[in-house]
Amino acid sequence: MARLSIQDREAYLFLRGRNLLKDVEAHRIDMYKGAVCVICSCPDHFDDAYANIAMTCLEHRPSPRICLLTQRGGALAIPGDSPLNLKRRGENLLQDIFAAHEEDVITTVALYAHAPCTSVNKHGLGLVEVIDLLVRAKISVKTEAFGHNAEIKVACFVHIDRGQEEGPRTYFVSADEWRLVYRRDIDQVRLSDTMESKRW
Numbered sequence: 001m002a003r004l005s006i007q008d009r010e011a012y013l014f015l016r017g018r019n020l021l022k023d024v025e026a027h028r029i030d031m032y033k034g035a036v037c038v039i040c041s042c043p044d045h046f047d048d049a050y051a052n053i054a055m056t057c058l059e060h061r062p063s064p065r066i067c068l069l070t071q072r073g074g075a076l077a078i079p080g081d082s083p084l085n086l087k088r089r090g091e092n093l094l095q096d097i098f099a100a101h102e103e104d105v106i107t108t109v110a111l112y113a114h115a116p117c118t119s120v121n122k123h124g125l126g127l128v129e130v131i132d133l134l135v136r137a138k139i140s141v142k143t144e145a146f147g148h149n150a151e152i153k154v155a156c157f158v159h160i161d162r163g164q165e166e167g168p169r170t171y172f173v174s175a176d177e178w179r180l181v182y183r184r185d186i187d188q189v190r191l192s193d194t195m196e197s198k199r200w
């Protein structure tokens with residue numbers, strides 16, 4: 001079973017400290033009609049992540065109604081230039097998202113990434129890059145929604161396995177906050193880290 005790298009552990013603590021990884025407030029994620037869930041198929045995180053989705057859905061409905069779209073890397077396969085978007089996986093995911101919207105009348109899309117992820121690790125992506133790709137996946141879905149004239153809500157989540165003592169947990173990421181803060185704070189940290197010849 002993969003473990004969170006020291007660099008990703010530091011990044012996780014930093015992002016929690018800046019409240020960029022937020023507790024999931026299930027009542028605020030509208031799943032009244034269910035949700036399309038785009039999630040990585042890695043086996044070690046799936047049960048816990050899916051339990052969280054189902055619980056979020058149960059805040060709004062008597063039973064979960066989830067259209068599950070799984071790919072290695074989950075939502076990270078969506079952006080056009082993502083290293084996980086192999087053989088048009090991203091395009092296929094977008095087609096399936098809007099098929100669920102049109103055929104099953106689901107108006108909420110939940111995009112997931114997770115760490116540690118074996119599919120992500122082999123591309124050498126750190127947690128910050130993972131979340132940035134996740135936010136860009138949301139932008140891709142919203143852009144596609146404009147073309148489909150579809151009114152959908154898109155929420156981003158990151159599942160992090162913090163190790164044996166702390167266990168796994170799912171966090172909400174505000175794409176708007178990420179885009180605002182990413183350049184200001186995270187690039188600043190990277191710059192100071194580069195100056196100290198330290199990578200995180």
Ligand SMILES: [Zn+2]
Pocket residue numbers: 040041042072073074114116117118119120
């Ligand atoms: Zn994975």
